[in-house]
Amino acid sequence: MEIKEKESVVVRFSGDSGDGMQLAGNIFSTVSATVGNSISTFPDYPADIRAPQGSLTGVSGFQVHIGAEQVYTPGDLCDVLVAMNAAALKTQYRYAKPDAAIIIDTDSFGPKDLEKAQFKTEDYLGEMGIDPDRVIACPLTTMVKDCLKDSGMDAKSISKCRNMFALGLVCWLFDRDLDVAFNFLREKFAKKPEVAEANIKVIQAGYDYGHNTHSSVANVYRIETKHKVPGRYMDITGNKATAYGFIAAAEKAGLKLYLGSYPITPATDVLHELSKHKSLGVVTVQCEDEIAGCASAVGASFAGALAVTSTSGPGICLKSEAMNLAVIMELPLVVLDVQRGGPATGLPTKSEQTDLLQALFGRNGESPMPVVAAASPTDCFEMAFAASKMALEHMTPVILMTDAFVANGSGAFKLPDLKDYPAINPPYVPEELRGQWTPYMRNEAGVRYWAVPGREGFEHILGGLEKDDKTGAISTNPENHDLMTRKRKAKIDAIPVPDLEVLGDKDDAELLIVGFGGTYGHLHAAMDELRAKGKKVALAHFRYINPLPANTAEVLNKYPKVVVAEQNMGQLAAWLRMKVDGFVPAQYNEVKGQPFKVAELVEAFSKILNKE
C-alpha cells in the first residue's frame, strides 16, 4: 500500500439525486474538519427533485476539498470520484483528474443502467477511456444488503444506506477516524436510533471492505494539518451563515427579526433556517408571492423590526417596487439576493453573478441602494451582519448578494463571539425633538430619524409619494424633489465602508486581479498559483460595491495591468468604469453556471501577463 502525503485532496460524491450524496459529502467534510483540515464544499444538484432513476439528468454531486493549508475553493477536479451508478460515472467523470481514483458500485452498471446512461457497450470503462487499475469496483448494493440482512429493515430502507458504504470506503482511503461520523449520525437520527445504527454498521462495512480488499490497489492519502487556528468550529453553509448573521444583528440591535419570503432556489434554505429559531423570537412569514415577501418586510420595518426579505434574481424583479418604497420612505430593510443563472427562470440551481447591475440600478427613478456581497460561505455571516447594521443605522434598504455557489457551499466556521462585533444603533428620534420633529429631519450623517409606532407624540405618515423636506407632507415642488433626490443619494454615498484590501504582491504586482462576491476563493487560489510560479500578482476583492471603498480608484490605478474577473458579461467592470475615471481593465467573463476553474483562470491571467 502506498501512502501519499498530499497538501490537499478533492473528493466528489455522485449518484442519483435520491442517493444521499449530499449527506455523505457533508459527513466526510465534518470528519475532515474535525482533524483540523481546511475544507470547502460544493453541492452540485440538478433542478429536478427526482429525475428518473439512473438517468443522466438526475445526477447529483457533492464535491469537498480538504487541505493541510487553507483551501479557498472546492477544487477544479477531483482526486477521488465516487460514482454510485452508470449515469454518475458518465456525467461526472469530466470532473476527475487524469489519475483520480474512481469508486463505482458495479451493481448499478447492469445492462439497463448502462442503457439509461447511454453507454453503447458493456465496456463502460473502455468507452470512457478509464484505466481499470484506477477503479475500485465493488458490488456495493449487494454488500449493503448483506450487511443489513438481519436488521429487519425493508429493501428500500436498506438501499438508502448505500451512500454510507461509499462514505466508509472514502474514510478508509483517507485514514479517517470513524467515531466522528458515528456521532454525527447518532445525533442526526437521535429519534430513530435503529436508523443511526444501521448507517453506522454500513460505514464500518465500507471501511473494512477497503481495508481488507483494496490495500494493494489504491492509494491512501494523508492530509496533515499544518497551520491550525485554535478555536471552536462548526461546518456551515453560506445560507445558514446568512441566517445566523441576521439573528446576530437583530440580537445586537435589540430588535425582533422578521423575514418575509417566498420559496425560491437557491435562497430557500435561509427561510428554512430562520423558521426553526422561534425560540429566539424570529418570525418568518412565507408569503403569497415575492412581492408580498418584500412588502410585508417593509411593513415590519415600519413597525420597528429588523426586516429581511430573501430571494434570488427572479424574486428581485418582483420585489423591486417595494424595495423602492423603502428607499423613498427611508426605512431599514435587508434584501438578500442568492444569485442563480438567468435570465427569467434560467438555471435555478446554478451559480452566476449576473444580478449586479440589477441590484445597483434595477428600479425606477433615482434609487440609490447600498449593495454588499459575501465572498465565501462563512463570510455570509459577516456580510449579513454588516448589511443589517448598515440598513438599521442608515435607514435604507441594503442588498446583500450571495450566489448559489457560496450559499450551498460550506466551510469551517470559527464560532463568533458577539462581544467582538460592533454595536448597532438605529437613529431613533431623540426625545428632545418632541414637538418639533418631522419625518424627514436628519441626523449629522444625513439619516432620517426613526419613530416607531407605539411612541406617543411622534405619529406620522410615510409613503411612496415625494415628501416635503421640512414638513414631511406630500410635495410636487420641483426644487424639493431635486433636493430630496440629492439627500437620498448623499446619505448612501456617505456610508462608511472598509477600505479595499489588496492581497498578494501589493507593492509591485504586474497584474491586479479584481472580483467581487463568491469568486473570492477561486481568484485567490489562481493568484496563489501564479505567485508560486514566480509571477507578480495581487488580488483586490470587493465585498462593498455601493458605496465603493474610498481607496477604490487608488487601488485600481496603481498597477500596470488589471483584470476584472466575474461570472457575468462584465457588470462589475462596467460599474467600476463608471465610478473610476479612465479605468479600462482587461476582462475575464464566464457564464456557465459553474464555479470558475482555477486552472482556466491561471491560464487566462498568464496570457494577460504575457501580453505586451
Place this chain on the structure above:
Amino acid sequence: MAYTFNDYKKGQPRWCPGCGDHFFLASLHKAMAEIGVAPSDTAVISGIGCSSRLPHYMATYGMNTIHGRAAAIATGCKVANPDLTVWQVSGDGDGLAIGGNHFIHANRRNINLNMILLNNRIYGLTKGQYSPTSPRGFVSKSSPYGTVEDPFRPAELCFGARGHFFARAVATDAPGTIEVLKAAYNHKGASVCEILQNCVIFNNGTHDAVYSKEGRAKNAIYLRHGEKMLFGENNEYGIVQEGFNIKAVSIVNGQWSMDDVLVHDAKCEDNTLQLKLAEMEWPVALGVIRDVEAPTYDDCVWQQVEEVKAKKKYHNFAELLETNDIWTVSE
C-alpha cells in the same frame, strides 16, 4: 384616556367635492374616537388610488404605500407588532385588481387587520377606467363599447378566501359606517368592510339606489345578528327562505308572515346564507353580514414563539451556536 375625532384628524383632504371618501373619512375619525385606541397605537396603511390618500388625513401612524400592496404591508406591520391596531384602506382597484392576491391571502391567513374596501366601481385617479367591480357591459374610457367581463363580488371573494368577517355600509350613512367600523375593530381577525361610495366625476350615481337615506329606506336592509331580517319604510318586507334560496317578500299581503322571516345569524360558521344575503340586489344588505370567531395569524405566530421558547433550550445567539456539531482545534 378619552379621545375625540379631532385627535385622529389631520390636514385638508384633496378629494373632489362630493366624493364619498370625505364622508367615509369623517366616519372613520368618529369611529376611532369611539373605539378609543390611542393615535400612537394605530397604523393606517393604504395603497394607491384616490381613497388611498386617506392616511394623509390621519393623525395616527400610517403609510400611503404602493399600488395594490397595502394588505401585504399591513400584514408585516401587524405580525411584527401585534399591539398596533392596523387599518388597511384600499379602493376597488387597489384592493381587488392589482392587490387581489394580497386581499385573498390576508383573509385566508386571518390577519387581525381592519380591511376597508372603498368601492366606487371605477378607477378615479387614472381618470375613468372600469374596475374589477364594474358591472359587465360597463362603458368607460377603456371600454368604450362596454366591458366583456364579469365583476368580482367582494363578499364572494372574501368568503371564497375563507374570510371570517364581512360588513357593508354606504359612505353617506355615517351611523351605518361607524357601526361596521366598530364591529370590524371588535372582530379579531381579518375584517373586510365594503364601503359603497360614489365617484362624482367618473361614475356618478353608481350606488344611487342606496346612497340617500330615502333610498336606503326603500332599497336596503340593515342586518343585525339575532334580529329578524326586516326592511322597508315600515318594515313591511322580510327575508324568507324558499327552497335552497332566500328572497325578499312582503309580509303584509297575506302570503308570508312575520313568522316566516329569517333571523340573521352573522356568527354562523357556514357562510351559505351570509353569501346569499351579501349578493342580494334588492334589497342591498348593509351592516355586519358575517362575523365568525377564528384563530388569528398574528396571535398564533406569537403563541408559537412562546411555545417553542418553552420547549427549546437555546434563547440567544451564543446558545444557538452550541446546538451545532462543534469541534475544537487546539494548538
